[in-house]
Amino acid sequence: MKIGIDKIGFYTPHLYVDMNELAVARDVEPEKFTIGIGQDEMAIAPITQDPVTLAANAALNILDEEDVSKIDFVMFGTETGIDHSKSAGVYVHHLLGLNPSARTIELKQACYGATAAIQLAKGHIALNPESKVLVLASDIARYGLQTPGEVTQGAGAVALIISADPKIMVLENEQAYVTKDIMDFWRPTYSDIAFVDGKFSNDQYLAFFNTVWAQYKEKANKNIEDFAAICYHLPYTKMGLKALRTILEEGEERTQERLQENFQLSTKYSRKVGNIYTASLYLGLLSLLEMNENLQAGERIGLFSYGSGAVGEFFSGVLQPNYRDYLIVEKHQELFANRKRVTVAEYEEIFTESLPTDGSTVEFETVNDPAAICLTGITEHMRQYLNKSEHSE
Known part of the structure; x- marks a missing residue:
């Protein structure tokens, strides 16, 4: 049975800050951000957007009535969950009006959570075609x-x-993965910001990639020549390039050129958004598929997932006939085109806004947030959400 990605959608908030302006404000040479790190813009979440609304808005763009009726499992990968007990997926399940006869869970392992969800999803589909x-x-x-x-x-x-029988990509069964208890990046329950040992994390990212790449080649009996492209988890876009460069010499010159060109295309969206943890690898895949019109059905894409702490995995997928017909390129281009650039001062003001931590009632005005699904406030310790598309019908 062929199992894989049937649809894929993306959402990012309508606000962003230009990295050149941020660099100037931080008294840093802009090239350090745009070239050294590989970022041009950084998406900013207003107080009316949280991990639940971002996920719901991403899904809203791809679901049709058949999907709503047939989805019987919702898996939410995140490392910025909003509740120690209740799955963020349950909120999304309700906001999207999905089939009540469904399982819903949340998965956590740093940036690896969504990859774990995809592999679990394959097992579920195998039993429930x-x-x-x-x-x-x-x-x-x-x-x-x-x-x-x-x-x-x-x-x-x-x-x-x-x-x-997915329309976009069949996920192959060969995978290689590794787990090691390290402290390269973590966020204790008492902190709303992460802690990171940057150099150590970079070194471990590369070490994990090379470990699973070697294991994958042996398991799958494949080599670098078998890949049209390799997509990476992108905490920042230069990180993926560093990993790719460690294996380029395994391929012929034309292969090296192809992989480097496709890598750059896979970073286009991330350069505009920044790090989105569990979604970063899949934003890279989406960017590649939408930016490269020359990829052909039958070509293989490699995927490297890394979640600090740490778990790494390498797996692969094969593009399906007419896969481009099932991408929503125009919607994603419109999403980027309609974003608003804010000043560094405005970014700092938005960043410092926070939800009450004592359960106090608060209401937010959502008229300035163009998203279909928004966070409208908190009442009696419970987050309140609004799906504007339901109220406009």
């Missing part, structure tokens, strides 16, 4: 103002429908 699984990857990366990690912040979500 008529089912569809909604995998959500949604995060808001925060390190704090004027911190070393500030330049690698971001906000956004990717939604994927996993099914049998």
Whole structure:
């Protein structure tokens, strides 16, 4: 049975800050951000957007009536969950009006959570071929103002429908994965910002990639020549390039050129959004598929997932006939085109806004947020959400 990605959608907030302006404000040479880190813009989540709304908005763009009726499993990968007990996926399940006869869970392992969800979804589909699984990857990366990690912040979500006989990509069964208890990046429950050992994390990212790449080649009996492209988890876009460069010499010159060109295309969206943790790998995949019109059915895409702490995995997918017919390129281009650039001062003001931590009632005005699904406030310790599309019918 062929199982894989049937649909894929993306959402990011309507606000962003230009990295050149942020660099000037931080008394840093702009090239350090735009070239050294590889980021041009950074998405900013207003107070009316959280991981739930980002995921719901991403899914809203790809669902049709058949999907709504057939989705019987919702898996939400995130490392910025909003509740220690209740799955963020349950909120999305309600906001999208999905089939009540469904399982819904949240998965956590840093930036690896969505990959774990996809692999679990494959098992569910194998047992239930008529089912569809909604995998959500949604995060808001925060390190704090004027911190070393500030330049690698971001906000956004990717939604994927996993099914049998997928229209976009069949996920192959060979995978390689590794787990090791390390402290390269973590966020204790008492902190709303992450802690990171930057150099150590970079070194471990590369080490994990090379480990699973070697394991994958042996398991799958494949080599670098078998890939049209390799997509990477992108905490910042230069990180993926560093990993790719460690294996380029394994291929012929034309292969090296192809992989480097396709890597750059896979970073186009991330350069505009920033780090979105669990969704970063899949935003890279989406960017590649939408930016490269020359990829052909039958070509293989490699995927490297890394979640600090740490878990790494390498797996692959094969593009399906007419896959481009099932991408929503225009919607995503419109999403970027309609964003609003804010000043550094405005960004800092938005960043410092926060929800009450004592359960106090608060209401937010959502008229300035163009998203269909928004956070409208908190009442008696409960977050309140609004799906504007339901109220406009």
